[in-house]
Amino acid sequence: MKYLILSIVFLSFSVFSQDSVGEQRTAVVFFDLLEDGKEPSIELFQKAIFNESKSVNNYVKEVSHQKAWLVGKTYPWLRLKGLGKTCYLSSNEVLESIIQNKLLDLTKVDRLLVFNHMNHTGECAKNNSFGFSTHGKETYSTSIGEVKLSLAQFSATNRFVLPKLPVQSLTNITSSVIAHELGHSFGATGHSNILDCGKDVVSFDRSKCTQSAIADMFTLMGGEGFYRPSLHFSACHKEELGWIGTKDESLIVLNKEGSSRRIKLRPFTTVGKNVSVRINLEGPLPVPCVNPNNCTVAIQSLFLEYRTARGFDENISKLPLESSRYYNQIVMSPEFYQASKEIKTNGIQLRGGFYKNDKCMTSYNLDVTPESLHYRNPQNNEVLSYSLYDNLDSFLLPGMTFTESVNGLSISMKEIDKEGNAVVEIQY
Structure with a gap:
């Protein structure tokens, strides 16, 4: 059979958002809802997300073919036992807690990763996964006005979420769940x-x-x-x-x-x-x-x-x-x-x-x-x-x-x- 050169049709089913390309301003925050002194190390998450060779950031760079990367840092634990909640907070509670504690400027964030030291047992475990995220950025009304960002939450001590250095043995990355939910944060709707x-x-x-x-x-x-x-x-x-x-x-x-x-x-x-x-x-x-x-x-x-x-x-x-x-x-x-x-x-x-x-x-x-x-x-x-x-x-x-x-x-x-x-x- 004679092989003809097909013209390559420059069409796409979808028009991607520039939100998922380039520098991704990422804030990693920690909510301690128990205050029992057993919360994991912030330094562990800093290394696992930003610094290690098999970090989530290096994963994003590679999987995006160098078209996206994370820029940001981790912030100190917010002690929130006084809220009287031991499971995931609502999006509004998360954002207002950050604002009231003057932790960071949410208007300068693209990706917000929230790790909760909480009771992920009983009804909380039954009704909630150990990680979930918005599908891309959403606009939120807050006490400082509208902010647009993606918001992912995690159970900080879950064994699939908790990073391992240099890698989690089964997955070849510091944390598979963090990277997975970050995929949804970028805009991947399905699986x-x-x-x-x-x-x-x-x-x-x-x-x-x-x-x-x-x-x-x-x-x-x-x-x-x-x-x-x-x-x-x-x-x-x-x-x-x-x-x-x-x-x-x-x-x-x-x-x-x-x-x-x-x-x-x-x-x-x-x-x-x-x-x-x-x-x-x-x-x-x-x-x-x-x-x-x-x-x-x-x-x-x-x-x-x-x-x-x-x-x-x-x-x-x-x-x-x-x-x-x-x-x-x-x-x-x-x-x-x-x-x-x-x-x-x-x-x-x-x-x-x-x-x-x-x-x-x-x-x-x-x-x-x-x-x-x-x-x-x-x-x-x-x-x-x-x-x-x-x-x-x-x-x-x-x-x-x-x-x-x-x-x-x-x-x-x-x-x-x-x-x-x-x-x-x-x-x-």
């Missing part, structure tokens, strides 16, 4: 999920598929608490935040024009061109919904990502031979793992993008080797299908091809070239 369609990679019959929420182990917007092979946000969320795009050619966008394209996709942590490819779908792929009677969720585009063991994604190097160490009772199907018990990662991953109100809400990691990894129930030895495990080898390896007939789409992973790029052939 990174898994789409599982049984023996098929995708299906136009949503009844044959399930989605696992916040379960993509290859991006930090997929949740916390597990060993994570890689941390970078999905390309869908990176585009939404303005961290990759057509202007600097870090993102290549393709539409159906009856031609083919061969692309050298660079490692996902790269600064520069060809970091990802977005393929716009004429026929969206339906996704099962929580409420099946009002289901409009569908994948409108596919993103190609070449994840390698670099920077905050370096944990990928551990996955091939150590998967059983991190994922208990994992069972490898003999059909896919006859001689080797090694998960191969030298390929690309495909992620779908679901958009709402022109914003990337959710990305979906597609499993191109369905029903290859399972879970063994230790109680009765039964082998079960488990989306999270099955998705761990979601790499289109050299020699493999993904086809989707409704859209007439074919994606072939050809090779890893001498320069370390993934050579991909797209017929669309």
Whole structure:
């Protein structure tokens, strides 16, 4: 077949806010609602957020491809036992406490991170997570006038929130929860999920598929608490935040024009061109919904990502031979793992993008080797299908091809070239 050069269409589903690009003025404040002398060290958070090599700030720099960074500091504990509250304060209570104590000038803050020493037990734990955030900046009316900022709150002593130096062992960052919620603070509305369609990679019959929420182990917007092979946000969320795009050619966008394209996709942590490819779908792929009677969720585009063991994604190097160490009772199907018990990662991953109100809400990691990894129930030895495990080898390896007939789409992973790029052939 003759390969024609497609014109790259400089379009985007969404217009990103400049709020998520450039210097991010960040204030880190601490509310002590117990005053029991057991609050964690402020210095620990200062190092973990701003100073360490695997700090949240360095994560933001890398995941944004050097387009965003944190500038700010931590402030002393505010002793607020007199408020009579032992759980999260409302946004208004947070802001007014800062104002009344003259802690800082809120008009000069973009990102406000609030850590609470509190009773995160009982009803408080039942009704509240250990971290949450606004989705981007919001405007608040306060006693000093209107302020516009993003506001994230955390349970300061929760084991997933509390930083570890140099890194939390399972995540390769000082605090996965802080970085995750900061993603929402920048404007990422949704999460990174898994789409599982049984023996098929995708299906136009949503009844044959399930989605696992916040379960993509290859991006930090997929949740916390597990060993994570890689941390970078999905390309869908990176585009939404303005961290990759057509202007600097870090993102290549393709539409159906009856031609083919061969692309050298660079490692996902790269600064520069060809970091990802977005393929716009004429026929969206339906996704099962929580409420099946009002289901409009569908994948409108596919993103190609070449994840390698670099920077905050370096944990990928551990996955091939150590998967059983991190994922208990994992069972490898003999059909896919006859001689080797090694998960191969030298390929690309495909992620779908679901958009709402022109914003990337959710990305979906597609499993191109369905029903290859399972879970063994230790109680009765039964082998079960488990989306999270099955998705761990979601790499289109050299020699493999993904086809989707409704859209007439074919994606072939050809090779890893001498320069370390993934050579991909797209017929669309």
